[in-house]
Amino acid sequence: MNMEAMKKKRRIIAIIVSLLIPITFYIGDFYFTSKIHHFEKYKTVEPTEKEYGHTLYKCKHCGMIKSDNYVEPTSYLMPNIVINEVCGANDSLLPDENGDCFDWIELYNPTDRTINLLGFGLSDKKTDLFKYTFGDVEIKPNGYLVVYAVGDEVLESFDTNILYANFKLTSKGESIYLTLPTGKIIDRITYPELKGNESYSRFEVNNEVVYKITKGTPLEENKEFVTVKPPxxxxxxxxxxxxxxxxxxxxxxxxxxxxxxxxxxxxxxxxxxxxxxxxxxxxxxxxxxxxxxxxxxxxxxxxxxxxxxxxxxxxxxxxxxxxxxxxxxxxxxxxxxxxxxxxxxxxxxxxxxxxxxxxxxxxxxxxxxxxxxxxxxxxxxxxxxxxxxxxxxxxxxxxxxxxxxxxxxxxxxxxxxxxxxxxxxxxxxxxxxxxxxxxxxxxxxxxxxxxxxxxxxxxxxxxxxxxxxxxxxxxxxxxxxxxxxxxxxxxxxxxxxxxxxxxxxxxxxxxxxxxxxxxxxx
Structure with a gap:
C-alpha cells in the first residue's frame, strides 16, 4: 500500500472516531440519566405576572433537580399594553425636561392591573423588534407612558417616567411594533403621513378598534378636535x-x-x-x-x-x-x-x-x-x-x-x-x-x-x-x-x-x- 493510500485511510478513521466520541457521550448521558437518575415530579411553580412558570423534577436517588415545561407569565396571556398614539411630526407638544420636542409614542394600559414592561421591545422595524428594550418600568391601570423617539442621541432623565428610544420616527408614516420579551408582537400600528402636532390615535368604537388622525393628546384620553377660531x-x-x-x-x-x-x-x-x-x-x-x-x-x-x-x-x-x-x-x-x-x-x-x-x-x-x-x-x-x-x-x-x-x-x-x-x-x-x-x-x-x-x-x-x-x-x-x-x-x-x-x-x-x-x- 503506497503512502498516499495510507494517509487517506488514516483520515477516514479519524473522522469516524471524531463522530463516535460525541455519540458515545450522548448515549452514555442518556443511559446514566435514565438508569442511574430516577426523576419524579417534585413541584409546579405557577407563573406570575412577571415570572415564568415551570415544573420541577427531583431524582429520588441523589436529589438532583431539573426543570422544564416553561409557561409564559400570566401578564403575557392576559389583555396587555397597547400602542395608543403616535406623533411622528411633533413641533410643540409635550416638551421633555430640557425643553426639546421630540416625536413620541404613547402606550396605554387598558387593564385593571399594573403591568411591568421589563424586557418588552419597541421598534419601527419588524426584523429588529427589540431596537428599544424596556427596563423595570410599570404602567398603572388605565395609565399612560410616553416614549420619546430620539435616535442615536444619548439622553438621560432624572424622571424615571421619561424614556428615550434609540430610533426616530418619520412624518411620512411607518409601522411601530410592541413586543413581549418572548418575541411575540402584541400590538402594531401603521400610521400615515402626519403634519405638525398631528398624531395617529387609537379609539374603541362599538367594541372595535379604529385609528384616526387627531391633534396630539399625550398622557390624556384620545379625543377628536374641532378647530375653534379665537376671538x-x-x-x-x-x-x-x-x-x-x-x-x-x-x-x-x-x-x-x-x-x-x-x-x-x-x-x-x-x-x-x-x-x-x-x-x-x-x-x-x-x-x-x-x-x-x-x-x-x-x-x-x-x-x-x-x-x-x-x-x-x-x-x-x-x-x-x-x-x-x-x-x-x-x-x-x-x-x-x-x-x-x-x-x-x-x-x-x-x-x-x-x-x-x-x-x-x-x-x-x-x-x-x-x-x-x-x-x-x-x-x-x-x-x-x-x-x-x-x-x-x-x-x-x-x-x-x-x-x-x-x-x-x-x-x-x-x-x-x-x-x-x-x-x-x-x-x-x-x-x-x-x-x-x-x-x-x-x-x-x-x-x-x-x-x-x-x-x-x-x-x-x-x-x-x-x-x-x-x-x-x-x-x-x-x-x-x-x-x-x-x-x-x-x-x-x-x-x-x-x-x-x-x-x-x-x-x-x-x-x-x-x-x-x-x-x-x-
Whole structure:
C-alpha cells in the first residue's frame, strides 16, 4: 500500500472516531440519566405576572433537580399594553425636561392591573423588534407612558417616567411594533403621513378598534378636535389717550369668556355679552406688587397706587365645549408718559409667579414651613432658586418701542441671576420655543443690527453694566447689546429694566459665525 493510500485511510478513521466520541457521550448521558437518575415530579411553580412558570423534577436517588415545561407569565396571556398614539411630526407638544420636542409614542394600559414592561421591545422595524428594550418600568391601570423617539442621541432623565428610544420616527408614516420579551408582537400600528402636532390615535368604537388622525393628546384620553377660531378684538394692544369701548367677535354658535386679572379664561370666567369699557386702570388697587414672600430681605411695598395697564384675555367655546386659543391684549390708557421709551408687558397666569407650590417668584411652601419651624434640617431650596426647564413658565410678551407695538408673542420665562434672585425685583431669562407658538425665534429683532434672537434677558435695572459694556463695544471683546425699558407684570408697573442680549450658542453664531454643532446643546 503506497503512502498516499495510507494517509487517506488514516483520515477516514479519524473522522469516524471524531463522530463516535460525541455519540458515545450522548448515549452514555442518556443511559446514566435514565438508569442511574430516577426523576419524579417534585413541584409546579405557577407563573406570575412577571415570572415564568415551570415544573420541577427531583431524582429520588441523589436529589438532583431539573426543570422544564416553561409557561409564559400570566401578564403575557392576559389583555396587555397597547400602542395608543403616535406623533411622528411633533413641533410643540409635550416638551421633555430640557425643553426639546421630540416625536413620541404613547402606550396605554387598558387593564385593571399594573403591568411591568421589563424586557418588552419597541421598534419601527419588524426584523429588529427589540431596537428599544424596556427596563423595570410599570404602567398603572388605565395609565399612560410616553416614549420619546430620539435616535442615536444619548439622553438621560432624572424622571424615571421619561424614556428615550434609540430610533426616530418619520412624518411620512411607518409601522411601530410592541413586543413581549418572548418575541411575540402584541400590538402594531401603521400610521400615515402626519403634519405638525398631528398624531395617529387609537379609539374603541362599538367594541372595535379604529385609528384616526387627531391633534396630539399625550398622557390624556384620545379625543377628536374641532378647530375653534379665537376671538377677534376690535383694538390691538397699545397706548390710548382716552377710554374706549372694546368689542369682541367670534364664530357663530360660539361663546366668549374673558378675564381682567391676567388669569387664563375658561367657562367660569366673565361671559362676553357686550362691549367692554377700557379705561385707565391705575386707580385700581395694587394686587401683584403687594405679593409677599418674594425676597429674603426686608420687603418694601409701594405706598401709592402704581401705574397699571388693562389686561384682557379671552377664549371662545363652541356648543360641544371645544375651545380656541387664548388671546391676550395689553391696553395702556392715559399713560402717554411711557410713549417715549421702551415698554414690555409681561402677562402670565399669576400662579406661575406667586403660587406657593409652582410660583417661580416666591419662597415656596417648603421654605416657608422651614422658616416657621415646621421643618427641621437645612433650609430647603427657595422656589426662585430653582433652574432648568421645569421651572420655566409661559408668558405673553408685548413689546412697545416708543409707543409702537413691535412684538406680541408667547414666550417662556425663568428667573435669572445668582444673588440677585433674592431681591424683590428679579431678572428674567426669556425664551422663544416652538411649543409655545410654533416659533423658535422672536418674531422681530430686538436690536436693528442683529437677527431674530432665540432668547434675551430682562435684567432688573443696573445702568452701570450696560453703560460699561457700551464703552468697550468697539474693542475685540465680547459685549452684550442692551436698551432700557419699563416692565409691567400682569398689568402692574414693575420697575426699570434692561433688555439685554443673552450669552448662548445663538449669540456665538451671531457674533462670531461659529456653527452651533461645535457646542453642547443650549
Amino acid at each position: 377677534v378684538f376690535s383694538a390691538n394692544s397699545g397706548f390710548y389717550s382716552n377710554p374706549f369701548m372694546l368689542y369682541l367677535e367670534s364664530e357663530s354658535d360660539t361663546e366668549i369668556y374673558y378675564t381682567l386679572d391676567s388669569t387664563e379664561p375658561n367657562k367660569n370666567s366673565i361671559k362676553y355679552e357686550g362691549p367692554i369699557l377700557v379705561k385707565d386702570a391705575t386707580p385700581n388697587e395694587n394686587v401683584y406688587r403687594m405679593k409677599k414672600d418674594t425676597t429674603i430681605y426686608k420687603e418694601k411695598f409701594p405706598n401709592e397706587l402704581v401705574d397699571k395697564a388693562t389686561i384682557i384675555r379671552a377664549i371662545a367655546y363652541d356648543k360641544d365645549g371645544n375651545s380656541s386659543e387664548i388671546v391676550t391684549k395689553s391696553y395702556f390708557v392715559g399713560l402717554d408718559k411711557y410713549k417715549n421709551t421702551n415698554v414690555i408687558s409681561l402677562v402670565t397666569e399669576p400662579d406661575n409667579l406667586f403660587d406657593e407650590e409652582k410660583g417661580i417668584y416666591v419662597k415656596g411652601i417648603d421654605y416657608k414651613e422651614w422658616e416657621l419651624g415646621k421643618k427641621e434640617g437645612e433650609a430647603p431650596f427657595l422656589n426662585w432658586k430653582n433652574r432648568g426647564f421645569l421651572w420655566e413658565r409661559p408668558a405673553e410678551i408685548s413689546y412697545f418701542d416708543k409707543g409702537n407695538l413691535v412684538l406680541e408673542q408667547k414666550l417662556g420665562i425663568r428667573i435669572r441671576g445668582a444673588g440677585s434672585r433674592n431681591f424683590q425685583q428679579k431678572s428674567f431669562n426669556v425664551f422663544a420655543r416652538k411649543f409655545y407658538d410654533g416659533n423658535n425665534r422672536l418674531l422681530t429683532p430686538l436690536f436693528n443690527e442683529l437677527s431674530f434672537p432665540k432668547s434675551f434677558i430682562l435684567r432688573a435695572c443696573n445702568y452701570k453694566e450696560g453703560f460699561l459694556q457700551s464703552l468697550v463695544s468697539n474693542r475685540s471683546i465680547s459685549t452684550q447689546k442692551s436698551k432700557p425699558c419699563i416692565l409691567f407684570i400682569d398689568g402692574e408697573y414693575w420697575g426699570e429694566y434692561h433688555i439685554l442680549e443673552r450669552y448662548s450658542t445663538h449669540y456665538l453664531e451671531e457674533h462670531f459665525k461659529i456653527n452651533k454643532s461645535t457646542f453642547a446643546r443650549e
